[in-house]
Amino acid sequence: MDLSVQIGPLMLKNPVLLASGTWGFGEKLKNYINLGSLGGLVSKGISFEPREGNPPPRLAETPCGLINAIGLENPGVKAFKKYILPEMLSWQTPILVNIFGENIEEFLKVAEELKHEPVAGFELNVSCPNVAKGGLSFGHDPEAVKNLVSELRLFYKGFLVVKLPPVGPVFKVAEAALNAGAHALTVANTYPALAVDLLHRKPALARGSGGLSGPAIKPLTLKLVYDLYRQFKAPIIGCGGIVSGKDALEYIACGAKAVQVGTATLLDPENPKRILQEIAEELQKLQETKISSLYAALHLTDNKDKAK
Template structure:
């Protein structure tokens, strides 16, 4: 079996994590797949329910997928009371992806999740800070420092900051590390759009590109950041096979997330782990 991995104080049975937003809340994958991975990273969670964007929400592109889901989720209360107990019963560590429009939103979510038995948090900073005029946290290193430092006062266990791949990525990563983040997830989707030629208008205007198309870009980010920060890096971006995962691990990632591959083949996580076992034995 693939070796266990330590991300600071968090120990995972293997380095494969299911990426946020690609497996719902467990409804879309068989239990045997969910129970075999290193960790489950939930869909993004906000304090209040969000209906998300109207369709269309997905658009295929060569070697990728553009999504514009709009962070749809049932809100904190429904998640904590109805969904989380089922996820915890699956076995792997559960990491909850959280987002908000203000620092206080993040703090309240962290406080509310403190006694639930989850393994950690993934902090999505690719969202607007309304108190800063709509500037995304991910473009504001000073804002990220304040957010992360504030989180450390209400959350004492593992949490990873999920970086945006655009903007001052290195400055934001260093600010998160200095403020007390335990790990960095590198990275979120890339801003993208698709066009409806029949109408001559954007099909998806505010979308995010994922899949194999972004792997070389994110691979470079992981390589560069691993030489700047001391905390673990969790790679996320276009991993479709064990070879992809090994490339990320070889340039400095400690663990990796699988996302778009699940939408193509629900068996992808298990297949990647099996291939990884063989590859590691042969090295």
């Protein structure tokens, strides 16, 4: 069974990556699964200076979903590079560093610190909905995204993927990122959402709103992946509500080259391993020996076909 995939210049042994944020830096998850068996790992969002994140409560469960307002808590790029990255690299699977800044200059400073490290590439987080500065507003500005990617490309030639917001001028932002030199798109970040504490007549999260993830968002993000692939034919990493091997293959059929597993890891730390096993099982049921045979295989029937 051939599960290997290629995303631009990046070759992965299988299409399952861990999404930024939900698995931390593997401190606990490494006790449950062999992290090196996965196609790749995407680090928590790394900023130039350490960030404490938002005050608690920072999580709220919803039907088939989870709203988070963690706020990109991280130790900062210097501590990450010195104390955390070496162990991540020891797992011998591609590491993508998710980087974040409140402005273009901060993004570039993080990338400068990491440009000579043996990581597989960078994922630019221009779309986080639960921070006060940068975040989603940055990802709604195609010109800012174009400038960010263009300036980063002046000194970094490695693999580069831009993590899109699921709302706003998504197609214009995607076009700006690709035209400026991004190899691929991660589709997508969490959806802006609100949970209510009715007893106290206030939001359930201390920050107010947050980002919705989990199975509730899968149909929405599948449609976004499908539409973006049809528009740009660019490499896409699907991200949103994947809890089974079937979910992952649905994303691939819609045009994703690979997928990121996030909230499922919080539900059960062994889920990524199970998802990978189920992908192989589903391919066997479909009598396919290569995952590439399902790539962008979904074809919607248009009105003209129906008229016939």
